[in-house]
Amino acid sequence: MAGSSELYSPFLSDALVILGAAGIVIPVFSRFRITPVIGFILVGLLVGPFGLGRHVFDYPWLSYITITDPGGLDVFAEFGIILLLFSIGLELSFDRLWQMRRLVFGLGSLELIVTGGAMTFILAAIGQRFDGALALGLALALSSTALVLKITNTSTPVGRAALAMLLFEDIALVPIIFLLGALAPNAAGGVGDLLNTLLLGAGVILGLLVVGRFGLPRLFAQAARTKSPELFLAASLLVVIVASLATAAVGLSPIVGALIAGLLIAETEYHSEVEQITEPFKGLALGVFLITIGMSIDLRVVAQNIVPIVTATVGIIALKAAVTGMLLRLMGARRGTATETGILMSSPSETTLIVLTAATGAELIQPGTAQFWQIVTAIGLTVTPLLALAGRSMGRRVDGVEAPTAAEEAATGRAVVVGFGRVGRLVADMLEHHGKPYVAVDSDADLVSEGRRQGYSVAFGDAARGNALVALGADKASAVILTMDEPVSAQRLVRKLHAQFPDMPIIARARDASHAAELYRAGATLAVPEALESSLQLSEAVLVNLGVPMGPVIASIHEKRDELRDLIMEEGGLAERPRLRSASLKERMG
Structure with a gap:
């Protein structure tokens, strides 16, 4: 019996719950043509500490079907986002990225500045201190890379516009966090640290570009000649992990390194095979991320604050949809494209949670305020697939055209x-x-x-x-x-x-x-x-x-x-x- 108890561990129990959830959610939701995104979030809500996990002490057997260590999943959730950005890089190329520069640095910067500024003004007007309002405004202006790019097709006008804004937001994440640190009451050397990080980051990115341009074709050619899928997979994961660690080591986000790794491989003849062979890992890791989102929702807190939470969620979605759609129209997009993209980009982001944590650590907002907006963010992420469907329907209605047939x-x-x-x-x-x-x-x-x-x-x-x-x-x-x-x-x-x-x-x-x-x-x-x-x-x-x-x-x-x-x-x-x-x-x- 001692041997069997040693074999059991909370980690193995959590792994079984996640794999079981994936085995149920993906086929069931696919059968009814519903995105598994909603299913994973609902699973997190059910098996998390605020769901069945709340009753583990009363019913110990529930520990076998609940997540016993929510914090232990964070690394897997982050890995899912890294693999998502890596796959985005595989779909792009340096030529395509250069062609999108006007959208990335024009539309992307305008969307973040205007949306963040409008939210800052509204939050300050209702009583939030200005530095806290700025932190919340920037956090809530971010949109979900993990969900939006999972839902949309980056080869369409809507997908290209969404990709451009999301790329700029991911690039801006590091400066935002440094800005919040500089605004903290006990801040020291914020601007100097930011400049130092940016210089080191530029050097690392340049090094990755040089090494990747000449080294990656040879690496994958050798892996391909072995005819071993395992070795090819190992080479793919090695590249994305090394690139992510390199950018993280100098203070940049690891997703920047993942994106660059994808861009470099996209320039080789092996990009389709790499994308296909890493797809299962990306899907499972993203499933873990979505489960962690569901686990962060406490339905009792939601019930106690239902009116302000619903008001805040609806207000953010409406404001972001209106601002994004207006900016797209000003830049010449069709009405249908602007409408669909605005609604698609209207919910908060997984990176919103990161910025909220940084703002709390910098003492710009109170922990209770952060928890409120974390719940709003989780609910916004949950309804993102529904917003995508609504945006697609409204976009077609605005343009007065039907979707193209499969033929x-x-x-x-x-x-x-x-x-x-x-x-x-x-x-x-x-x-x-x-x-x-x-x-x-x-x-x-x-x-x-x-x-x-x-x-x-x-x-x-x-x-x-x-x-x-x-x-x-x-x-x-x-x-x-x-x-x-x-x-x-x-x-x-x-x-x-x-x-x-x-x-x-x-x-x-x-x-x-x-x-x-x-x-x-x-x-x-x-x-x-x-x-x-x-x-x-x-x-x-x-x-x-x-x-x-x-x-x-x-x-x-x-x-x-x-x-x-x-x-x-x-x-x-x-x-x-x-x-x-x-x-x-x-x-x-x-």
């Missing part, structure tokens, strides 16, 4: 070529010759590096694992073309793609007629047997050489190809399945 979105996508050997390269050449956008993916690091040097759009990734193809945009692709010479892998991948995207054209390379029949059964739209195609090409060459005009030859070759395809499908038991002729395939590909 319309897919029509604008690019083709995804799986495999970049001899056949994949030829397919890419033909797509490029006819002006069709594409991206190729291969798990051979040397093939990928050579292709990128020659100007091809090719990324490193293992298409058979996880959601690597989704990360490359397969969910919105015009078609997926499988060119690898691995029959079993091709069948499995066709089956997986057809299950995920039943309307997606899937064109697959087959070895022979029997393999083509298997691919059709797996869900391929079109299977091209190499043996039959070589026979048709040989027949075409013979007929042209014998003097038959090219037009009739090509027509007869197409007829024979369709006839052979019908025979293959009949032999595979798919006689009733609608055929996709060469002409209709051409139409779907544009």
Whole structure:
């Protein structure tokens, strides 16, 4: 019995609760097409110290299904935010960030200054001391990076505007905390410390840029050559942790280092694989962060102060939505974009809690005041997904347009070529010759590096694992073309793609007629047997050489190809399945 009690620990108990919550929340909420964000927050509310944890002493068995050490989760929650900023960097590039500079330093700075100033004025007017009002105004002006970027798509106008403001807020976090320290009654050397930190931070960032630019491609190339997903994952986590620790060591936020690490990897051909392989860790760590938000809500305190809490929450959301929307309109955004972005950015942030803690430590606000605004912040974070839905609906209503259909979105996508050997390269050449956008993916690091040097759009990734193809945009692709010479892998991948995207054209390379029949059964739209195609090409060459005009030859070759395809499908038991002729395939590909 002693041995079993030694094996049990609060840490293991908390880990089981978190993993159990993830196993329940994610599939259940996904089944009803509701973001898991709300589910994790509700789980935190239920199993935290103000939920079932309140009754552990009366019912000891509750310790097995509650969080016994809430403070122990903080490091995992912070790691989730770090991985989120890392993934944001992977979606960006230095070119794209430079193109966004007007939004980041123009819109972002205006949004923070105007919103923070308006809140400071209102709080000072209702009796809060000015330095405390300034601390609260800046804290509440911040918006949630963790939730907003989880909800929105950064390739849309709304996503780009939100990303720009959030990036500036993350950059401004360190100066804000130093400012609060300088305003403290017992402050000493605030401005000097800030300048020193900024100089050291600039040096560290420059060092990361130089080392990353020349070292990361070599590091990931070596990891890719091993064909070991574990080593690739280890290299990815090593990069983000080292970069975060480097910026944290000089007083900057670790999320700055994570963002830079993502930007550097985004410049390499391995960014899609890194994004895909770190996705589960980011999701779980973000789940922990959301659980900690739920645990901070004390429903008894909320019930006792329901009117002021609801008033404060609604007031902050309304003020931030109005200010952000107005600034976007002044900068030329459409009314619908301004409306949706304003509502999306209207709730407080996880970094609001950090600033509130710093303001309390600097004695600018009282602990009771901080607790009140922490509850308001937690409630605001909880309703953020609902605000996103409301903003999307109101934005469309303001513009008077409907959302694009899935077919319309897919029509604008690019083709995804799986495999970049001899056949994949030829397919890419033909797509490029006819002006069709594409991206190729291969798990051979040397093939990928050579292709990128020659100007091809090719990324490193293992298409058979996880959601690597989704990360490359397969969910919105015009078609997926499988060119690898691995029959079993091709069948499995066709089956997986057809299950995920039943309307997606899937064109697959087959070895022979029997393999083509298997691919059709797996869900391929079109299977091209190499043996039959070589026979048709040989027949075409013979007929042209014998003097038959090219037009009739090509027509007869197409007829024979369709006839052979019908025979293959009949032999595979798919006689009733609608055929996709060469002409209709051409139409779907544009």
